[in-house]
Every structure is written in C-alpha cells, then in structure tokens.
Amino acid sequence: MLEIKDLKAEIEGKIILNGINLVVKPGEVHAVMGPNGAGKSTLSAVLAGRADYTVTGGEVSFNGKDLLEMSPEDRAREGVFLAFQYPVEIPGVSTTNFLKTAINEKRKYLGLEPMEATAFLKFMREKMELMEMDKALTSRSLNEGFSGGEKKRNEVFQMAMLEPKLTIMDETDSGLDIDALRLVSAGVNKLKDGERSFVVITHYQRLLDYIVPDFVHVLYKGRIVKSGDASLAKELEAKGYDWIKAEVEQGANT
C-alpha cells in the first residue's frame, strides 16, 4: 500500500527527514513514536503534500503510484487521509456542507456522479450513528468553537465519511482527556476492516493501549532508528527515549 524509500525533506534549509524507510501493507497499523523534534509531524505533512516542506530525496509510492508527484487534493482523492493534530476552523461552513463538497470532489476525480442530497444525508446519518457523533456538531460551522475533544472526534468522523485507504493520525491523542481518548480510539477501531491501513503518530504510549499497533517505529533525528512490535511502545513508556538516543549516539561513534 505505502512504500517509503529513503525519504529526505527539509524546511527553510533545515533537514528534518533524513532517510525514512517504511513499508505499510493493507490492514496494518503502524505506530511512529519519538521524542519532540524527531520529525514525526513533518513525516505526516510531507506524506499529505504540505507545500512548506521541500522533499530533497527518496520515493514514496502509494498503491503503485508516485505519491510525491501528486497534488495534496489528489493524494486525498486517492485515499490518503490525514487526521490533523490541530484541525482548522472554517467559519460559516457546516461540517455537512464541507463533507458533501469533499465527497463529491473525490467522486468527480474517480469519474463517478455526484452523490444526491438525500443519499448523502442518509450516508451521513449512518456514519454518525457508527461514530456516535452528536447531531448538533454537523450543522455547526466546521470546528468553530469545538472543544479539543470535539475537533478530534470530528476528524475521525470525517475519516469515516471519506473512507480512506490509508489514514495518518498526527498526534491525535494530544490534548485529549481519557474519555475523549477512548471515544476517538473506539471510532478508529470500528473503521479497521483488514484492508484499511493506519499510521499512528504519537508521543505517548497510552493511545496504543486502545489502538493496538502491529508495528512500532521510533523516529529520531529524521530517521527510523528502531522498529519492533507493540511491546516496544511499552518499553519506551517505561524507560523513556534517552536509552534510544544513547544507543544512536553510540552507534554513530563506533
């Protein structure tokens, strides 16, 4: 599904990603962890096509297509979804109207007819029930005045609506209390269908108690320096990141 080879990227001349290699197969959940400043959010931004970053090397293929060649909107239409760490507010635009536009843009790209209003509303109702979304949220302006938890739940709801093949979650757990964390995780778990893949970026292990990863990768100084299974996350939680940093420094010195 997703194949990242030796990906390098910088912002304003500063190297942030320094050769990332990662392969994500259908249905897999990968967690990417790491200390602050390791390049976690940059990785998600580069994959989604944010223009602030310059890709200086490497390749990313998504279902056989060159992802880096595509515009951000085409990446989304191909099935890449980014759950934002800080979802933006768009005053005056309801979540309903926003999602209807998004879905129909995607359908147009795929050569399908736009979804009719009644079919769309029915589809949305189903997804709202599935995600246990409060009806009031969808008629309010997108994310405007939403609490941190509501914004994150709205991200997961949008994911359910857009049915992506690959979801990248950028520190979705940041700023969430334990109840919101549970709700968000439950939503994500409902969307797992054995085909859909997830890259979960997080600083803390606690999210991974709810969304259990198949693989855990540690990002440090723009590289993946260690990979393992879910137990690696527990180890990090217990021991912190310093031992990994030390390991890397040591490796560099020998």
Place this chain on the structure above:
Amino acid sequence: MAEEVDIIDQVVGQEYKYGFTTNIEMETAPKGLTEDTIRFISSKKTEPEWMLEYRLKAFRYWQSLSSPSWQNFSYPAVDYQDIIYYAAPKEKITLDSLDQVDPELLKTFEKLGISLSEQKRLTGVAVDAVFDSVSIATTFKDQLKEKGIIFCSMSEAVHEHPDLVKKYLSSVVPYTDNFFAALNAAVFSDGSFVYIPKGVRCPMELSTYFRINAENTGQFERTLIIADEGSYVSYLEGCTAPMRDENQLHAAVVELVALENAEIKYSTVQNWYPGDKNGKGGIYNFVTKRGICLGDYAKISWTQVETGSAITWKYPSCILKGDHSVGEFFSVAVTNNMQQADTGTKMIHIGKNTKSRIVSKGISAGKSHNTYRGLVKVNKKADKARNHTQCDSMLIGDRSGAHTFPYIEINNKSAMVEHEASTSKIGEDQIFYCNQRGIGTEEAIGLIVNGFCREVLNQLPMEFAVEAQKLLAVSLEGSVG
C-alpha cells in the same frame, strides 16, 4: 511564494461572462451636458413641464458643484462633457406587448438569464428590464395590478401616477444631496417605480435588471419605492455591462419610503464590468441609495452583493424617523485585480426606540482595495436607540488592502451602540485542510469565502442566493493566498 503569485496572476485569464454587446440601432443624445441635453431627454420622454423644471433646477445646482474628493480611492477625473446621457433602442417600444420588442433585445436578456417572455418567466419574480436609458418590459404587471400594486418604469409613472411621483420623488434624496444625486436628478433616464398600497403584502419578488450596452454612455437610473402603511415588498436589482476599454459612469439614485408598519427589503447583486487585470475599463458605480422609515414600526433592510465595477462608491442608508423603526444593512463587497470599493451605510436614528444593524463583509484579492465606511448617528430625541455593527474583512494574497472607517455620532445618552471589527487572511492552513479532504484550491476558496459571507447571503431571496454564491466564487477565481 512564486506559485502563489502565479496563481494570482491567473485571475487575469478569467473572463467576465457578461461582456458581450448587443448590435441594435440606437437613438442617442449628442455627447455632452447642457440645458439642451436635458430638454432633449425630457422631450424624448414627453415629460410634463414640472418634471423638466425639476431637472433644470437640479442641473443648475449641479453646475455649482465640483466632484467630491474625500473618498479612499483615486481615479482619473471624469469628463462630464464626453458622456452620452441618453441612449435608447431606436425601435418604438410598446410596453403592453412583448411581441413588439426587438428580438435582439429579448435575446440579450435571455443571455443574461432574464427571460421576459411569458412562458419562461422566473416564477415568483416580476421583472422590469432596463436597457441603457429605457425600460424594455415589465412582467406580471396585470397580476400585480389586481392587488393595487404599481410596478412600472419611472417614465411611465411620471405620466400615470404624477401625484405619487411629485409627492415622493426627491423626498429622500434631494438633488442638493450630493454631486451625483444632482447629476442624476438632471439627467435620469429611467428606472423602476413601485407603490404597494395599504396593508398589501406583495405576492412576488419585484426585480429590475439593468444593462448598460451603448458605448460612451452613462446610466442614470432612478428608482422610487413606496410602501404604504402595513405593506411589505421585497425588491431585487441586478446589473451587468459589456467589456469596454474606457470607463463608463453609472450614477443611480434609489429612494425608499416606508410608512407606518411597512417593510421594504431591497437586495442588490451588482456585477457591472470590473475592468481588466490592469484596471483598464470598467464601470464607475457612484450610487446614492437611501430609505426613510417615515412611520412608526417601519422597517427597511438593504442587502447587497457587490462583485463588479472598477470603482464602487455607495452607502445605502436608512433614516429612522418613525418610533420603533428598524434599519438593516447587510453587505458583501468583493474586489479583485485593480478594483476599488468604498462602501458602507448610514443609520440615522431620529425616532425613539429605533434599532439598526450593520453586517459588512469585505473581501479583497489581487491588488484591490476594499473600504468600509459607515455612520451611525443618534439624534437628541432618539431615546433608547440601538445599533450593532459588525465589520469583517478578509484578505486574499498579500497585495490587497482592507480599510474600515466607522463614524459614530451620539447625541442621546440612552443610546446603545456597539461596533465589532475583524480582519483575517484566508490561511494556507485552511486551504491545506480543504486540499487534504480532496477539495481543490479554487473550490476551497469559494467554500471559505461563502462561509465568511453566509450571514449576508442568508438575507437574499432564495432565487438569488445561489446565483450570488456562484458569483462570489467566480469573482475570486485563481486569487489564492
């Protein structure tokens, strides 16, 4: 950044959809403005003596004035002797039957999406179509007549309803009001006249569609709407013009009179030709619009969507004379490329317990400048007057400007006046967020701008709200910031 500039430059390629011209034989007044021009116009319209006298008085007053210079934009001086003040299709038009209207004219209005033929009329909207200096046709006239509603061209009203015209014309905007009001009073050619009798709720939207076609002409229409006690009317105007390299002047006057308990809702979708990307050509839209709530509990509501014109200079205002009367102003002004807009409102509180509300949304893209200028005035005797003003500006790109000049004059201590203002920039974050959901940048801007203006767009009658939304998106095509 380079990409951003490129995209902004693409706006240039955007075509003005209504830029075509109609080839039709025209009868025009000779260029220039003298007393003879005014006599010519008046005689073309076979006006009564009192009308001619009024025009001449206005003209003499106008001659004593010089064009104003306090505005927040600059423009080359207009040569008032280089304008044609009257242009009308040569063929005689009988207003009773559309069959006698030149088919070329009917086609023009079809192209603009305004059908005048019986079968294809917009349901629920009666239309008065004004082409250059004359009204071409007014639809649904008979149906309206049954209710006692008068909806006709101004020229017709002068002949058929002289008492009403004499009583109210110039009562809200006297010719001494300003330079352009004086000019308009001297040379106005046509426009719409509406009278809603006591207690009648006008069953359909009334609408006037203005089209400038002829070269070197100015358009000076005059609209007068009178809502008698307890009546209601919703009125809309739309306008377009061909693309021409020279600037054309549009100096209209609109007067609204709402008597006790009456309500007038006046909506404008202004889409005059804005000029090209370098600011060549386009309409100078210098308009005086004012309404008066004469009676108690009267209400006047202005809604405007301004996307066209090289320069817009207008302040639809309300004089709240009756006690408990209400004035509202909802505005969206979009400027792109080299366009300049200086617009806003005046709310003059005279009666007790009068209320006014102002919502202004300005969007500037390209190298354009967008100014809100508004006055809230509370007179000595206007006890417990209330006003709420909200002015929001949005900038697209980094070469446009937004300006706000609120003037507040309070002469009564019991007044409550609130003013809120904000300026925002369409953020790259917002656009990227939309992109990431599969929404392209152009659509994203359309979506964000429409969201920004929603409060105002909601005020428009259904038939026009959709049109206005599309218009906003088109006006900003390519203007990414």
